[in-house]
Amino acid sequence: MKNRFIGTLLGAAIGDSMGMCVEEIPMDEVILHYGDKITDLCEPHPASPANFLRKGETSSEFEIVKMVAQSLAEKKRLDIRDIIERYIRWYEQEELHSYVDPYFLVAVEAIKEGREIERGGSSVEGILPAIPVGMYHYTNPILAVEGTKAVVMLTHRNEIALDAASAxxxxxxxxxxxxxxxxxxxxxxxxxxxxxxxxDETKFYLERVKTLLDRDATYEEAIDEIGNGSYALEAFSQALFIFLKTPEDPENVIINAVNAYGNYGGDTDSIGLIAGALAGAYNGEEKLPAIWRTKLVKYKEIVELADKLYRVALH
Structure with a gap:
């Protein structure tokens, strides 16, 4: 089980790190710049929102996952106040969140200033705390959903975001x-x-994933029929389809997730992060290519965090 916990966070980090390179970049630009689809950690495309990051670093999306995981590991329980404090500290370090979902930042700013958070926000960034909370309560889906909703509502008070995060x-x-x-x-x-x-909309997206899998649809068909944007149901459903298409082959899952840009570009780091987390959870660290794992800038830190979260989740 420890191997799977480590695989979850490493898979998420790898998917995010590779996906950030081509986020919002259309297929023809990817091919022009990289020569083909990306199959390794690389320098971000000059037009990517993550162009200021280095090869092997992770984006704001993985930072959200990491903050919640660190809180759970250190506090040994779901401590909403501690998560809020971590969010505020992160918000105040502007260099760390140059292109995160504006709704996330506006919500954290409201928390910091003691203002009421506006209802809304259905972007995929809002649902990412579900990954560490799902790990912490991995044997109890009811507690996992309750805890996830409590964290997600700090920034995204939207029923679609809560649904996608629960799933x-x-x-x-x-x-x-x-x-x-x-x-x-x-x-x-x-x-x-x-x-x-x-x-009903969430159930519709989940049913569409099943229909696509039933007919062995291509990755291109899934992009056309589900979408690949930042809308929580699109990014989550796309990642879920890619994972379930070849669940025992995490390398294939991550490569197809981070290359899910289609003809017009897509939220490839979020799709890669979610698909990578699921593939890492299902298969464990050892099935993630070592050449990817060791190229992560914070590889050892991520492994240590996953180990701490595993030990806390056992008790």
């Missing part, structure tokens, strides 16, 4: 336990996720 938290916990043989049982897996969401 993601349960998906992480179930992947860690590997209770489903996902090659054949993806339908049961998706049906389970549906029981933890409330909006």
């Amino acid at each position: 993601l938290a349960v998906a992480v916990g179930e992947s860690l336990q590997a209770r489903f043989y996902l090659q054949d049982e993806y339908g049961y897996f998706i049906e389970l996720l549906k029981t933890f969401v409330s909006k």
Whole structure:
């Protein structure tokens, strides 16, 4: 199980680090710049929002995951006040969040100033705390969903964001336990996720993922039919489809997730992060290519954090 915990955070970091290189870059620009789709950690494309980062670094999306994971690991419980304090400290270091979802920053600013947070915000960044909370409560999906909603509502008070986050938290916990043989049982897996969401739109997206898998749709068809933007249901559903298409091949999952830009560009770092987390949870650290893991700038720090979170989650 420890191997799977480490795999979850490393998979998320790798997917984010590779995906940030081509975020919002259309396919023809990717091919022109890199010669082909990307298959390794690399320098961000000059037009990527992450162009100021180096190869192997992670973006603001993974920082959100890391902050919540660090709080859970250090406090040994879900401490909302501590998470708020971490968010505020991060907000005050502007160099760390140059292109994160504006809604996330506006919400943290409101918390800092003691103002009421506006309702809304359905971007994928808002649902990312579901990954560490899903890890912490991996054996109890009900607690995972309750905890996830409490953290997500700090910044995104939107029912779609809460639904997508709930499904993601349960998906992480179930992947860690590997209770489903996902090659054949993806339908049961998706049906389970549906029981933890409330909006018809969310159920529609989940059903669309199942339909695409049933007919062995291509990755290009999934982009056309689900979308690949920053809208939480698009990015999550796209990542879920890519993971469930080849669940036992994390290398293939991550490569296809980070190259999910389509003809017009997409939120490839978020899609890569979520798909990488699920593939890492299901398969463990050892099945993630070592050449990717060791190129992460904060590889050892991520492994240590996952180890701490694992030990806390066991008790």
